[in-house]
Amino acid sequence: MKNFFNPDRLESLTSTGLGLATNVVIAIIILLVGLWVSKRVRNAIVKMGQKYQHLDETLFRFFASIVGFLIMAVVAIAVLGRFGVETTSIVAVLGAATVAVGLALQGTLSNLAAGVMLLIFRPYKVGDFIDAAGTFGNVEEIDMFTTILQTFDNQQIIIPNSKIWGEKIINHSHHPVRGVDMRFNVAYEDDVQKARDVIQKVLADHPHVKSDPAPFIEVESLSERSVEILVRPFTDGAHYFDVTYSVPEQVKAALGAAGLSTPYPQTRIIMSKD
Known part of the structure; x- marks a missing residue:
């Protein structure tokens, strides 16, 4: 003690x-x-x-x-x-x-780095229709590692961000007004101006085709069998696919009703006796 x-x-x-x-x-x-x-x-x-x-x-x-x-x-x-x-x-x-x-975690970190770049530069946002990494769809979600798309056949596709950042990105929703390219063929013996007028009438009657800017309708090339006409109507981005899939059918019907033929591939066989 x-x-x-x-x-x-x-x-x-x-x-x-x-x-x-x-x-x-x-x-x-x-x-x-x-x-x-x-x-x-x-x-x-x-x-x-x-x-x-x-x-x-x-x-x-x-x-x-x-x-x-x-x-x-x-x-x-x-x-x-x-x-x-x-x-x-x-x-x-x-x-x-x-x-x-x-x-x-090299692969994971590369996806993270790509995700950071996508979130900083924002080449697309949720709700946009994009074509990236070989896939086309509506952007549902963007996170640090992946981008989630919904396709038109209602599939969910999850793409690593590194696959998107390293490739070409097409944002179909970036501009509010879109041009829709389509081509129609008329026979050489038909009146090209008449065909142009028929196509113009179809576009003018379509509810989703804009008059300003005016549709572009001009001869693009002369092939072996027909005259190829390039048609580019303009529409709001929301109606892009409606115009894409409805106008060709309407134009074909209108050309037929106007007596204009739509050429198709033909093979001529000549037989002779020796």
């Missing part, structure tokens, strides 16, 4: 206890400040995405999560340092682990 109450020992224990208590208090303060800073920074990043409508909010939420994680990692290292833990080795281990995970 006498040794336990030794003044030197008591002083040492008191000093150790005070040092531990001080480190605990400082660690708690660092942790609380780190949580506060992390929350404020994350909220600031999210609000930045909400402030500008042309920027994707999902991307900023992702960035906010990454920044918050990095801040808390620094806080954790600082807290461990207060208790004498060698943080240099921890940082080295975390760095090596990050490299290893990065190598193991």
